[in-house]
Amino acid sequence: MRLLFITLEFSAGTFSGNGIYARSQVRALASLGHDIFVISGKPADHNGATDKEGAAELFEIELPTWGSLDRSSAWEAFAAGLPVPPYIFMNYRVYHRSASEEDMDFIAAMEAKAVEHSILTTALSRSDADYIRKHLLLSSSKGQSTPVEVLLPALRSDMESLPLPPDTMRRLQDSAGSINDSACEIGFAEPSCSSAPCSAADGAPSAGIREQPCRERYLTCCVRLSPEKEPERFVALVEQLAKTGALQRLGIVPLLCGSAKGEYADALKVRLRAAAPEAVIEERFLGPADLARIFSSTALNFHPPLYDAYGMTVVEAASQGAPSLVNAGGHVGAADLLAAESGEIFEADYSLPEPDLATSVESLLEDSLGLLASVGAAAASRARSWTETANAKKLVQLVEDTLERNRASHAAC
DSSP states (O other), rough: EEEEEEESOOSSSHHHHHHHHHHHHHHHHHHHHHHEEEEEEEEEEEOOOOOOOTTTTEEEEESSOOSSSSTTSSSSHHTTTTOOOOOEEEOOOGGGGGGOTTHHHHHHHHHHHHTTTSSSSEEHHHHHHHHIIIIIIITTGGGGGOOOOOOOOOOOHHTTTTTOOOOHHHHHHHHHSSSHHHHHHOOOEEEEESSSOOOOGGGGTTTTTTOOSSOEEEEESSSSGGGOTTHHHHHHHHHHHHHHHHHHHHHHHEEEEEOOOSHHHHHHHHHHHOOOOEEEEEEOOOHHHHHHHHTEEEEEEOOOOSSSSOHHHEEEEETTTTTTEEEEESSSSSTSSSSSGGSOOEEEEETTTTTHHHHHHHHHHHHHOOOHHHHHHHHHHHHHTTBHHHHHHHHHHEEEHHHHHHHHHHHHO
């Protein structure tokens, strides 16, 4: 199949999960033998080589502004002169759900237009798909004739190929019977380090006490430092845990992935350091090996937004056996893959007052029942079962079904 893939963000100056997911999809489609032609934006100051991710061709449009995906992006410069063939609208985020009052009408009109003129719209979660049907199809003259399907993003291959931490592998070995059977069944890489239990020198408990995982005790937050990701909720949580002495009592170290700069991001870093001087702030761009290092040392990954179209770092954390806490209610897309009812993720009501949410997190971190390790292992199994190849095959099937439906519709006319 020959496919034209249009994305503002791709491999030149990748700055968000949108670009990472676009690269993942193109890479997987190309690996299945499809011919992919990519049209993407790139920052004006980008002079390095660009990775085509297996695409047959890559055409890049130099854009005057870079680093945003909302109305402030260079969307008009990108759209100027682009061809508009029959297209599938792969929605990576429903901006209408979080737009400011000032931008609401503009965003609603643009997203409804994108849905209306598509032959198929895909969303990253059930919540987003339902929202599109309810709020964007209503303003479309085609009404319900535009199908809306859910296509969950996959764990990217460069994270999937990394080995599991020994503690997670051991727990999966215990539940699956053998490491080899587990690795075969769910596609794990063999660990590069020993899977032997922690030694006494590593802080292993004495006989008769529940074995603790060989992990540091990081409370991690790994989201883009921008208002729509609401990282201030993580900082407020750390402030509460520090105030009650819970961080010191439990030996928890806050860790923030904070490569972004600017007034908003810098203010958050100042607050975090003031509340917890021992906090770790990773201020450089983090590649797969860096993320694996962080998540394999994470006790709990706190994902702060009330709403997130998906939350890829939740799945990336899971791939290294780190359990995540997300807002309850089905408004974080990653919870469609990692289900709370299956013991693969933790949920909490983020609308609770800050002290009450902190109490809930403190209870999780005390981990009197050993839930962190068991949920982390279940999350790793599930995250590694939904691969780039599986995602690409589902997308191809959606394309083929949509084209067949369109051919049948035109024949009937």
